[in-house]
Amino acid sequence: MTTPVPPPAEGVSLTHLQRLEAESIHILREVVANADNPVMLYSVGKDSAVMLHLAKKAFYPAPPPFPLLHVDTTWKFRAMYDMREKAAREAGMELIVHQNPEALARGINPFDHGGLHTDMWKTEGLKQALTKYNFDVAFGGARRDEEKSRAKERVFSFRTANHRWDPKNQRPELWKLYNTRKAKGESIRVFPISNWTELDIWQYIHLEGIDIVPLYFSAPRPTVTRGDLLLMVDDDRFRLEPGEVPVMRSVRFRTLGCYPLSGAVESTATTLPQVIQEMLLTTTSERQGRAIDHDQAASMEKKKQEGYF
Amino acid sequence: MTVATDPAYVTDALIAEDIDAYLTAHQHKTMLRFITCGSVDDGKSTLIGRLLYDTKMIFEDQLASLERDSKSVGTQGGEIDFALLVDGLAAEREQGITIDVAYRFFATEKRKFIVADTPGHEQYTRNMVTGASTADLAVVLIDARQGVLTQTRRHSYLVNLLGIRNIVLAINKMDLVGYSQARFDEIVEDYARFAKQIGMAAFTPIPISGLKGDNIATKSPDMPWYQGPALLRHLEEAPINTTRLQDHAFRMPVQWVNRPNLDFRGFAGQIGTGEVRPGDAIRVLPSGKTTRVKSIVSFDGDLPLAVAGQSVTLTFADEVDCSRGDVIVAADNPCEVADQFEATLVWMDEHEMLPGRPYLLKIGTQTVTATVTEPKYEVNVNTLEHLASKTLGLNAIGVVNIATDRAIPFEAYASNPDLGGFILIDRMTNATVAAGMIHFALRRSQNIHWQAVDISREAHAAQKAQKPAVVWFTGLSGSGKSTIANIVEKKLHALGRHTFLLDGDNVRHGLNRDLGFTDADRVENIRRVGEVARLMTDAGLIVLTAFISPFRSERRMVRELMAEGEFIEVWVNTPLEVAEGRDVKGLYRKARAGQLKNFTGIDSPYEPPEAAEIVVDTVTLSAEEAAERVVNAILSR
Incomplete structure (x- = not known):
């Protein structure tokens, strides 16, 4: 025993x-x-x-x-x-x-x-x-x-x-x-x-010092608006409207995917603690920035x- | 009365003012997993929705849609219906999707919480058991107007069965009974009687209103008579299982052997109980070999200590055999090793349990073959009565004996869920058919310890300069199994090989003379022969067996007893009419005349092998030619 x-x-x-x-x-x-x-x-x-x-x-x-x-x-x-x-x-x-x-x-x-x-x-x-x-x-x-x-x-x-x-x-x-x-x-x-x-996820990245794509941190980036979404013009394949000029905005991304489908948020967070701070104080759920979910219910x-x- | 909808629990101030301080504080949070039990009517979804809301897990966009939905489909007269946050069940039912365990997450300053949300009705017993298996705590909901119901008793029985020691009796809808202390006390007293009856050691009663938020995040001003903490406060302070399991002796099931190069051999696993330090004396079960822990290797450097719940990699001071499925234990405080148990089973499959049928049993990191006896009794989960039963159907709970094909390290579920909880898997469909909890080993195996021997099976084989094997001849009576096996043995013997022939008829005169020819006895006959053959391969012999062995599952059972590549199945393929035509022993004649029952090929089936190593066709080959072919196959391995 x-x-x-x-x-x-x-x-x-x-x-x-x-x-x-x-x-x-x-x-x-x-x-x-x-x-x-x-x-x-x-x-x-x-x-x-x-x-x-x-x-x-x-x-x-x-x-x-x-x-x-x-x-x-x-x-x-x-x-x-x-x-x-x-x-x-x-x-x-x-x-x-x-x-x-x-x-x-x-x-x-x-x-x-x-x-x-x-x-x-x-x-x-x-x-x-x-x-x-x-x-x-x-x-x-x-x-x-x-x-x-x-x-x-x-x-x-x-x-x-x-x-x-x-x-x-x-x-x-x-x-x-x-x-x-x-x-x-x-x-x-x-x-x-x-x-x-x-x-x-964010706390662990912070604690362990894990390397992540810089897009998660705010920086001046060329952007345009499409409906509710703020999109980054990452290369010259982006279809601009006639006369449209990308605007430099201080933005970052909460989720990443195809760049013409990933909504940016305006932000001043340039460090991980600042990103986490914004996340905790934010009032919208994470996936809202992803166009994919808006297609249809369920x-x-x-x-x-x-x-x- | 106003509905309290202000999130009351999150310290936004610290986040805004000093995020670094906030992060430091939150890195030291602990985690509690709990299950909520209650039917829709008890307010379970409302309670979970309320917890999410009060801990600010609901975002503005979600809140907006919640407010919209509350007006259109809510049940609270346009006020916020928290149940809508989590109630996906009606939709699931319409879509015909399995009603399931949903996991939800929220956090306070002190803890992260994972809630297993399961439906409460009897047909979802398996879902509740699944959710309870990983829970540190259970919240049993009661509608204050209804009191203790059959459903409450069933939920309480299940969480107690799964060994959850922290039970919260959340007496809900107190607002609908005028926040009456008398009603609360009455229900608590009633429940205490029942708790005692099922052996529940303790529970914590809390009067709440999920809808109004009373005693959820903050103490209710309407129930000054209640002296205890609000529900969230209690959840923040309840003890966690892994902490309790640290006080137990060290056990770690080996998951994977890490061998990146010849100089490193690490044993990876998650510590089930206890703690380990470099230098600790340990024992590997079931072999019983001992050594010391050399180091606890990790990505962040060697560790001085590791405790229950951590996933680690250990290295040993000596070269000791240890592989996936073995359990590393404290050398001076090992667990038992046995192959027969009494256990409680919760049946989870549409197809009912088949006593005697081999299932796979997964326990720790080990998967073995196991057979289950008829239930000693089935438990009526509503009345707790013990019922006689021949089997267990979906959601049934019963006590059975279980025999495994080899001895496994284990502990009683009540003291160590990691080495006492198991699942059964159907070998054909691969479905998880049952969850089980070991009570104790049966006496016959309990006192037999596995003795580690110094002369290994490799040493035995090396001395004889041969690779041991079991050459298993299967086929109809009169197919020529014994004749061919006999010639094979003579040839091997002449070549200097060490052999032994186990013949069906001969074994039935001795070892198996207590067995008849029913299906159950045939299974046992083959099991014993398999065990004997395995011992002989341990001694280094080439074992030849000649048995009809009509059932695929038993031949497979024997195959799985043997080391990889040491089982050679020889199908002596003789059509029934040929074998019956020969009828060397006159048995077919008797069987046809009805004088012999359960005769293979006549009134009992023969299941031909699907992937035999060797097939010999005795219609085209002579016995001598067939034997030659088998000998070549054995020697060319």
């Missing part, structure tokens, strides 16, 4: 960030111990930065034993492409970049094609890449606090051989016992930072079923 040992002299209380970190590392390792060919989806944003940092910690002193996959749309901010190369190099990981060849050939872009832009570059592009490289598990940086339909998302989310999410066929997750078994052809999306909130739910994260 076992007998309890006396408590440690100094009571050690793990902080919320320590508990979240330990949980995420557990999830990352559980996948590597069970998967045949895992990959980490890397979108260059702050959530990806945290997820990558956690992977470095989980497998130290080895580099994370899987490649990074960037499903590119060719329309990301230039600063994101710089960061992508740097992050992969510093982590000692292979970087796979996939661009949907059909979208490339047809010149799909956010100005002319609306929802089709996301469908083809991101949703289709992701499915193509997973199939092409035969990845059976893909890590994603989605969080449950982002959006209503994600609040009930599993950490291990099962996809059919066609990469579809079947909401009726998800497994209960008890304790930390993840059932990682799958039939041939099926794949799993795994979300190691499910339980992190936006504030947790659009995330639908996109998820089709294979987008």
